[in-house]
Amino acid sequence: MSLNAQQWLQQIRQLPLPEKVRIMNVCGGHERSITQAGLRSALPDNIELIPGPGCPVCVCPEEDVYEAIQIALNEEVILVAFGDMLRVPVNVRKSEVRSLEQAKARGADIRPVASPTDVVRIARDNPDKDVVFFAAGFETTTAPVAAMLAEGVPDNLLLLLSGRLTWPAVAMLLASDEPGFDCLVAPGHVATVMGAKEWHFVVEQHQLPAAVAGFNNESLLAAFYSSLRQLLEDKPFLDNCYPELVTEEGNAQAKKHLYEVMQVTDANWRGIGTIPASGFGLTRKYTAHDARLKYPGYQDEARKRAGEMPPGCDCARVVLGKIYPTECKLYGAACTPRNPIGPCMVSDEGACRIWWSNVRKPAA
Template sequence: MPLNAKTWLKEINSLTLPDKVKIMNVCGGHERSITQAGLRSVLPKSVHLIPGPGCPVCVCPEEDIYEAIQLALKESVTLVAFGDMLRVPVNLPRHEIRSLEQARSASADIRPIASPTEAVLIAKNNKEKPVVFFAAGFETTILPVASMLAEGVPDNLFVLMSGRLTWPAVAMLLESGEPGFDALVAPGHVSTVMGPEEWTFVAEKHHIPTAVAGFSSTSLLAAFYSTLRQLIEKKYFLDNCYPEVVHKGGNPTGKQYLENVLKVVDANWRGVGIIPNSGFALKEKYASHDARVRFPSYADNSRQRIGEMPAGCDCAKVVLGKIYPNECKLFGKTCTPREPIGPCMVSDEGACRIWWANRQRH
């Protein structure tokens, strides 16, 4: 009979723990579940849950957002993007257009969408006008974009790709020599697509306890227990605490779509820098639907301000798990969901937005 959350919590409290253990959760969805359920308040005080780089909106590079803004303003196109992307600010003076939302207010044809099927429908219903889909996200979000292209799209639909893979960011932290965590809870949805095997390197190469978790308190607490026990016993392995959804090998059909449509490239992460083999780009056979091929370049290399956020903003440190959201001087003061300064306060997968929305101040 499977254990429930109460039982897993009892098991955790029965462990003889070190004075301080830091467990990083990669996924923004995990952080939302942890905070909404108040799991930090019921775990032993020695257990510290660290939000990680699991918000695609937060790490979308400034130059890509700037490029999308300029394309929408200067070309006769309809630009569509997932809703959260419209509010992410770039580092510009306040009198300039700093977000897609502001560009929309300045008469650019910009529309929020919830899925790639909406982009296809908009293109079909507006055949006389190019439609540019600004596609930002991790593997689970980019997979539907890849399958959309593989299955065929209208001639007037183009993709401005800004997709990222999750595991290279964790690899970068581990290889930095200062990862900032003692155990890792790997993302359930990404593992559903890519397979849990992607995360074996954390345990096998770096000797860091690792568990894949779902989004319920039961699954998360099971993962916390697994990693804590691994740490105590010094036996490091990848544990799948989301077996009802995550299976060995992941989703073969989905992975095939990704492989057929996209190539993996070095990519910039906002506030972090270039991470090798961490980004998606369209393969040459889909160049006819690549917005960067079809339209003049509005890329501005000066926007690649590696590690730089707006003045006083510590989103980069939050993304890397170096500080908690409330340790940023702007948190809840000049930076709020209504008027975000940094990207972590925009998306409901951003740690700052999650903490603020759930009144997590400490």
């Protein structure tokens, strides 16, 4: 018989926990659920929940956003992107266009979309123009984009791809001298597509407790309880606390499309730097739909710098779980959802935006 949230909390409170236990939740959706439900305040004080690198908007390289802006401003194209990407700022002088939203205000044809289906429809409705799809996201977003291409798209649909894999960022943290967490809660949506098996390395290579969680309170608390029990008993294993949707192997059809259309590449993460084998690029079969080949003059190598966040912005350390959003000097002062300085305040999967939206204002 499954437990409700209150019963899981009671189980957790009865554990003989050490003075401090740090659990990293990778997914931005997890962080949103945790914060909206007030789970941090409901759990014992010695349990620290750390938001991790689970916001694709936050880690999208600055040079990719800049490239999208320049293509939209300088070419006769329709540029489409998922809504959050329109407000992500780049580092330019105040007199220059610093977001796709500002480029749209300057006359560029830029349209927010909710799904690849929207993109295909726009391309079919505008056969006389190239439609450039600025596709940023993790596996859960990139897999439908791959399926879109595999199923066939109009010749005028081009992809400006900025896809990332989730697990290599966690692997990078675990390989560092100070990972900053004792247990891991792995992302349910990513595991639904890619399979739980992607996360076995956490246990097998690093001997850390791990659990895959869904997005309701019961699944999250079950994952917290499991990882804490593993830690106390010194018996780490990967526990699937989201069996309704997550299997060991994942979605076979989605993965088939993903690896037919995409190839894994080294990739830059904004403010973090290059992480090996953490990005997606188009395979040779689909290069006719590569916007970077059709419009090659807008890639700026000089913008590919680790630490590429605005001055004073601590988004990178927030993404890596090194600090909480409220510890950034700009949080709530210069940086708010109305006027985001860094990408973590833009997306509803960014920890800064989530905390701000749930009454975690800066201390007076």
